[in-house]
Amino acid sequence: MTMVERLLWLADELSRRSREIKSAAVERRAVSTAYYAVFHAITTLCASELLGSNAASKKTPEFERVYRALDHKSLKLAFSAAPLNNNQTFKAIGNRVVELQSERIRSDYLPSGRLYKKSECDRLVQSARSIVAELKNLSSQDRRTLAVYLTFKNRSQ
Amino acid sequence: MNLAQVTEVVTGVLSQRFAKDGYSSADVQVEEDFDGEEIIRVTVHLAHPVENVDELYESVGEIRERLQQQGDKRFVFLNQDFPGADDFDGEDEDISRGMH
Numbered sequence: 480m481t482m483v484e485r486l487l488w489l490a491d492e493l494s495r496r497s498r499e500i501k502s503a504a505v506e507r508r509a510v511s512t513a514y515y516a517v518f519h520a521i522t523t524l525c526a527s528e529l530l531g532s533n534a535a536s537k538k539t540p541e542f543e544r545v546y547r548a549l550d551h552k553s554l555k556l557a558f559s560a561a562p563l564n565n566n567q568t569f570k571a572i573g574n575r576v577v578e579l580q581s582e583r584i585r586s587d588y589l590p591s592g593r594l595y596k597k598s599e600c601d602r603l604v605q606s607a608r609s610i611v612a613e614l615k616n617l618s619s620q621d622r623r624t625l626a627v628y629l630t631f632k633n634r635s636q
Numbered sequence: 637m638n639l640a641q642v643t644e645v646v647t648g649v650l651s652q653r654f655a656k657d658g659y660s661s662a663d664v665q666v667e668e669d670f671d672g673e674e675i676i677r678v679t680v681h682l683a684h685p686v687e688n689v690d691e692l693y694e695s696v697g698e699i700r701e702r703l704q705q706q707g708d709k710r711f712v713f714l715n716q717d718f719p720g721a722d723d724f725d726g727e728d729e730d731i732s733r734g735m736h
């Protein structure tokens with residue numbers, strides 16, 4: 480099982496468990512964990528596409544450097560701008576990623592209290608799983624496009 | 637676009653797509669996201685849940701497409717509400733107890 484798969488599993492578990500113990504805190508951890516599953520899926524895609532996905536590549540400092548190049552703010556910016564916002568596949572992924580990212584920040588930083596109805600928490604976790612599946616199904620060209628435009632800033636001059 | 641214009645687009649899309657699910661209304665609010673940008677948060681009220689959440693996200697795609705055609709590039713977050721959407725009342729963390 481990969482880390483991304485484990486995080487998705489954990490998000491499911493937290494969502495299910497939150498219902499049993501009636502915990503807003505656990506619901507919020509479910510949503511946050513679901514986002515991080517997606518974030519790691521995206522960063523893995525970017526680094527693997529740019530440096531190769533074999534085991535040896537993944538152990539290099541260069542892989543870690545590219546992996547760490549993507550930050551949360553630039554993720555939203557990239558999905559808001561061309562060419563990603565002109566492509567139906569990326570738009571669909573971006574709509575989900577940006578929502579999950581926003582909910583992750585609400586979950587992690589807002590004062591204690593319930594943020595979600597149970598159905599919302601389930602939907603967000605399910606959405607994370609769908610994003611990861613969509614990333615896996617991208618064409619090689621789309622993977623390359625996503626990796627380049629998420630990792631490198633757009634400069635106007 | 638102002639809120640009334642956005643609401644018109646949103647309700648037009650949702651009432652058509654979710655008529656089969658007992659669409660009754662949609663609440664549309666503009667909120668500030670974590671980065672200070674505005675997002676549009678929508679709650680659609682239904683008689684029964686849309687089981688396949690992909691349908692909700694396809695609706696978001698259509699709403700954003702229509703908004704963008706009119707120059708509005710804000711992200712749209714859509715949630716569904718239906719009888720029984722929440723299956724527990726209250727929570728185990730009592731916020732009245734203090735800071736932690």
